[in-house]
Amino acid sequence: MNNTETCNDEQVIIWLDLDIYNENTDYRLTVDILQEINCRVLLFNNSTTCVDHIRSIENTKIFLIISGFFAKQILADIHQLKGLHSIYIFCTNKFEHEHLCTKYRRIAGIYTDRKSLKNSIERNIHIMNKQAFTISLFDQKQKLTKVLSKESGLFLWFQILRNVLKQIDSEHSDEAKQQMINICKNYYQNDVITMKQINKFKESYKSNDAIKWYTAPTFLYRTINQALRTEDLKLMFSLRFFIVDLSIQIHRLFDEQKNTFDLLYRGQILFNEEFQKINNNIGSLISVNTFFSTTKDIEIAKRFVELESCTEEADKTGVLFYIRIDTLHSKTIIFADIEENSLIPDEKEVLFDIGSVFEIENVTYDDHSNLWKVFLVTTDKGSYHMQNYTKFMEYESQETNPAILFGSLLIDIGYTNFAKSYLEYLLETPMKYDQDLANIYHNLGRAIRAQGNFFEAKIYYEYAYEIRKTRDDKFGIARSLIGLGYIYYVLGYHDRAIEYNQQGILLLKYLLKTSDHILIGLALLNIGSVYFTNEKYDVALFYFLEQLFMHNRLFDGEHHYSISPLIEIGNVYRMKQDYKLASRYYKTALMICEKHLPSDSPLKLNTYSRIAYCFEEIRDNQLAFEIYEKILIIQKKFYSESHPNIAQIQLQMEHTRRESINKST
Template sequence: MGVFNERAALASSITHSIELVDKQSAIFALYNTNKQKSTRNLSRESGSFIFLQLVKQVLHKMSSSEEATKTSKREMLDTCRLYYRGNKKAMEDIDKFELEYTSDQAIKWYTENSFIYRLINKALRTEDINALYTYRFYIVDLCTCLAEQSKELYDSASNMHVYRGVRMPQKEIERLRESVGHLISVNAYFSTSRQLNVSEAYAGIGSTNISSDLGSVVFDIEVVLEEYLTTIVADVRHLSRFRDEDEVLFDIGTVFKIQSMKYNEQQNYWQCRIITTDEGRAIAKEYIDLKQIELNGSNDIESTFGDLLFEMGEWLKSRTYFQNVAERRPNDPYILFGIGRSHYNFCESDQAMSYFRTAYDLCMKDNDKRLTLAATICRYMCRVHEDC
């Protein structure tokens, strides 16, 4: 960490070291195109991959009005204050955020204030539906700002290389080795650097304090900046406290293809070469199109997202999510069916039947007589009597 003569310099160094550890930790979602031939029957990991492709669309939908944005901001600040109670510095930052924040400053606040990026990236990595719903207003702002900043890189019209250094469990490294030629997405905003030496430091190359359970990995990332691609990536160096790191930030759900995984014998680290790709969009579209057929032609991204969570085996998260949606759509039979279905999977028969009956009645009262959904609900009601 270094030797310091001033307390302020020491505090700054400690803060930077904490942020370094937090930024270099990452959880990956892999999509094996050989094993996952179709999105009809998803594995847990393939579901997580598609989760990252859809989550932005859903959060945008949930923050589509000025009133919804105000409510979301208030909920987020209340949650942050509860989490950081007793932390004077964080509480001061939260108060400042409440007074001074504007939507166009989202990147600046993300790179300068740890109270935001830690909570949001934690929520993304754990797929915490409640937390993501709470932070939705800021996530939408940050995604929007990154998209705007991204245009500047695309205008440069030349591809670039950036780097990311991490310390990873050996079993995760083995997963990467087995996934060469397949797709990878990161469950967070993905911080990288134009400087290889910065990423080598993050990976702990040359350090003698790395556990034998961990290995050093440097991602060598080729960023393809062609007009037809939709990768959102922004140069945020001018907004960062640590400008010498030359930070480049990727949006949530950015997809890469793993090109190679080679071990550097001299410096004892793995070099993983990856390249940006649009293939993730095609996979998400296939899933959305499939759900549209199941939903009788409805292009309802909110229902699709809840179904995805359910199909991943995340029944509680699916129920929590549908309950949040129900606050805005209390008389939507599919949303109520989604809540009841999760109760059924937990063998909570009374709660399941209550939601199923209400959803069925709403189907039959609908002018369009949602008969397909009504039939599905009837099948589930029969299952309740048989199984619970």
């Protein structure tokens, strides 16, 4: 085996031929041509070694070139291997091997010259790259608060992302361009062809050429879409110079063209799980987490899905998207006909801006084409939900900067490591206002506190507190006092914890002219927790009840904010040995949890765990066991069977089951 180049990429070309290492000019020229398509070209002259290597490859699509001699020997063994995208028989006698095409569906063709071989592989890599996209769904029945399912959180994530990138890249500096070039050079450092493309980009790129560069078979398309699909925030921000340019050019063409399309199309191969997610959520909103490529020509869309379906695994489904343009109710959805700007005009492409939102109208199966049809319609509802979320966050924290709200959203959906890295990145960008800097420090404290590092969290809360005191930002000071008050409680400084929380309450009441606010409720909970820890249960009960009554006034009934005080009130009665009353409050908390918290939100898992523990404490082991079963179902959606979290909850269930048996004997 000889690895002609190594580089970071999502696909590899493998060539198996008995004479591959002969001193033959034709072989060398063919390798050079293949490397123009893809930097990773692996050469083999031994079928066993080649097949073993193919079996060892993970998370990479394989384009296999094979001689006629080896095709007859190994196709039966390798044809169904996962990761094998397509097979190209490269030989001198095309007719001798044509019968294999009908037997093995992943054979893309039989080729006798390197030009036709190159064109076929290049086309299929292009189609594969076009197929790569991810989606997020938003359940419109979900109440929009800061407690979101991860799915709905990621939906809003991409709604805010575009504005964040534009804000951070507002000066569109040469420094941002150079940062992008440096990242790309590092990423493709061993890829000679791509390094030439990057240098050409550095010397000749102009903002008006963004679409041409994006549609060209260069590093930009695959790198940008890889960053967006994998939610690689660091890479996204490094590429913001070009992402913003592309978005701006789409906006400009949208304004100039005044397009009157009624219907657009996209052919797509989806993983069965992804397709079922769409099929099971008719009426929900769907956001495509990349720049979304469609076509004006339904035959082109069909050709895309037909070509790709011949090469893919059985765990995927062919889908034809019908995208209806509702101009009356989708004024925030931006798209452009890029046929005249594209380097591949034959695709008749219409490109949607990043984070475009559609509503799933229907899903049907077409027996004639053997394809599923997914009917989407453009909608402004994504923008509406984003505005509602930002309004709620502005009410709760008075944060209005989209870049900082983005970090807060990451914390809310449980991406604390991600949030920490992002907020640290923001610290390196120039902030226009001290208030923004204080809010970054405050949210860093939140992210680090959620990870259980209270000493480090305290440092960042204190940074925010000092800046806010300097600015006389009374609301910000109150936030800092309450945040620090909780930290002091956890660290055991109880007198200081009570003092800080009480100061925060007084300041908010003075500032807001009301006793009802979410932050006041949080402070009441903190104070009650201090008294509970010190076994002053009557005083603790007073504060927990105050918080519960306040939330009932604020939200006019059931709300997830009531869960914590309900559990804590139950704990007070448990300590007073009034188990009947304790059970009543726990069951109310459980009912609200099940009714109002998304199934995959971190808060739901945490709440289930807390309530299960409480039921164990009052010896209601059967109910505790049932809750642990629910925790296990949720965890299995995110973890493998061997994950320690799964093992831990199974052990807890076994312990609870045995306690229940002992209680009944």
